Amino acid sequence: MSVYQKHLLTIVSEQLPEGVKLVDFLSDLVHLSKEACYRRIRCEVEFTLSEVVLIAKALNINLTSLVIREGGEKVTCNLRVVEEDTLVNSYIKKLEADLNVLEGFDSKSQHSIHFVCKNLPELFYFSSEGLIKLRLLKMQLNQGGVKPQQTFNQIVLTSFLKKAQDQYWKALTDFKLIVYLGPDLLMSILQDIEFFTKINLLTSENRLLLLQELKETLGLISEIGNTGMFRNKEINLYISHIIIELSQTYLKSEGLETTILELEFPNSLLSFDASFNAAQSHQLSVVKRTSTLISQSAEVEKIAYLNRQRTILNDIKSN
Incomplete structure (x- = not known):
């Protein structure tokens, strides 16, 4: 330091x-x-x-x-700090910043995007209103004081947010998608649910909704593993056997590489620097070597992984 x-x-x-x-x-x-x-x-x-x-x-x-x-x-990096007047606008700004990076890649080139996910990939719960609201609660906490001002029920998702999500997904379809899931996939989000419940920003009904949406998202991951498809797009899904300490997105194309390191949501660090990206590419190779491809393969490992996540979720539900 x-x-x-x-x-x-x-x-x-x-x-x-x-x-x-x-x-x-x-x-x-x-x-x-x-x-x-x-x-x-x-x-x-x-x-x-x-x-x-x-x-x-x-x-x-x-x-x-x-x-x-x-x-x-x-090393050349850009610290991307999002500051907007509302939670939803801040989230939209984050999506637009990532979209700008995606659109910088030539659509005629062959390129891939690697999501290394310490926590549950946001992409998999875009359609889950409760989990998106929880994401915004966490963002409010990161940007403000100890206790956020808005409760879960006071957050209103807008059509502009849905449009930004759709635009982001449309841009992703030009890329080969590779996702690496960390072994502690639900840990952070479950801790957030318990914390916000404790400080009365989530009701018991909100908590049950979120746990149900997590169950549905695990079902989606199982389906992706079985079919190798997500929203009609082929996807390579891996499970990592080592702890992922920092979520990142690594984009690779002919003559261009980019890394986005996730900081406290919604802030991030962006770099096109060759040496920086070389280091991230090496780290990605380590993650890949210590992971198992579960999309249309490795049935035993896939079932064991998902059962472990479901057991963690069920233990929280029973408390």
Whole structure:
């Protein structure tokens, strides 16, 4: 962490107006005590994502310059932070940003998209209104305070969101689709359900709806495994036997590669950098070597995997 933080602090120091001390600048800008700022200057405490964005905006620093390799060599990345007036608009903005990347690939070329999924792939529950609302609750939590302002029942999904989802899926159909499912597929989403229920943003009826939609989504995954098809599109579905620590999307085409690393939803990190993508391609090869293809194959492994997910879901239902 200190290498990256020191790099940020060096850039900030170079951009400060003459006579302004670094600790005073940080204290005034991010509204922290001087002692808290000194801990960040000494690299004892990490800057939060919101603090980095605030500093970058104040000094007009290009965020792509803040991501470096350990050797000190710069890597070009774009930190995509979504800030909109409503939850649904923020979600639409996230989909549109991903759509822009997809549309940048020549439709005449052969290209593939690899989804490495720590959690349940959002693509598989686009039509599940409850799970999408839960996604927005989590986004509200990430963007705001400890307790979100809107409850599950107060979130209204719009036709504009459905249109954005449809446009995103249409763009995906030009790609060969490969999806890797992590072994702890439901863990995060089940923890979110329990947390939001505990703080009264979900009712018992909401909770039952979400658990039912998760059951239906597992049924969809089973169907994809049996047929190798999803929404009339061929798809390669893998189950990973190692923990996936970070969800990512890797796009590969003739002469062009792109990586999207998922941060706290809806924010992400985008890179077209050759060396960055080479590292991600290597990591993807590791995931593939330690995974099993379950679409139209590996029946025993597929059944065991889905039964394990269903057991986890049933244990939550019975509590």
